[in-house]
Amino acid sequence: MKNSHAGIARRVHLRTLSCSAVNQPFFDEIVQLADLEDLHLGWPITAHDISAIGNLKKLRKLKLDSPRNVPDFSVLTRLPALTQLEIENAKHLYELDWLRPLKDRLDMLGIDGSINTSQKVASLEPLDGFAFRKLTLTNVTLRDKDLGPLITCRNLxxxxxxxxxxxxxEFMRLADARPDMACTWFDPDTWGNAGLRRLS
Incomplete structure (x- = not known):
């Protein structure tokens, strides 16, 4: 139902919420749930103004799936308790510079494309020195093809x-610099003939 979300703002003690098809009125109710700690907004998110998400001071985990109309994600850096952030298939997300204020706060970061759509990212340079332990870049097209900034992510x-x-x-360079890091593509055998051609 189009307005089936109406009244959710009254569920003031909710700590975990997973929902989909979040339009602007739905989002505006969600951000009144001040006790939320874990929020998953599933496909599709049609809300365009997410600035009020800063009201969720206790939010630790946030996943946004297909926020197609959101032009600016910097408001997410105003979530003081945030440790896990996943953004999937974000049409207007290309530069990662806005993430810098979260450098010492995130334990996990995911910047991912969808099954059918690649997430275009300019560079990982803004993630240099981040404290996260896990990073997912599923179906990402990286313009500069440089994994070097991850070398300085000492907890990764x-x-x-x-x-x-x-x-x-690039994978071999990162593997040599960070033998403590796990990645499927650090093993040349996983590349098959493509890896053998590069080794020769």
Missing amino acids: TELVCARTIAPFA
Whole structure:
């Protein structure tokens, strides 16, 4: 139902909420739930103004799936308790500079595309030195093809991505610099013939 969300703002003690098809009126009710700690907004998010999400001072985990109309994500840095952030298939997300205020706060970050749509990202350079332990870059097209900024992410032990995000040599460089980090593509055998051609 189009307005089936109406009244959810009265559920003031909710700590976890997973919902989909979030339009602006629905979103405006959700951000009144001040006790929320875990929020998953599923496909599609049609709300365009998410500035009021800063009201959710206790929010630790946030996942946004297909926020197609959101032009600016910097408001997410105003969530003081946030430790896990996942954004999938964000049409207007290209530069990652806005994430810098979360450098020492995130434990997990996901910037992902969808099954059918690649998430275009300019560079990982803004993530240099981040404190997160896990990073997912599923179906991401990286313009500069450079994984070097992840070398300085000293807590990063798990990288999840497709091999197409960067050349073979970039994965090998990161693997050599960070033997403590796990990534499927650090093993040349997982590249099959493509890896053998690059080794020769």
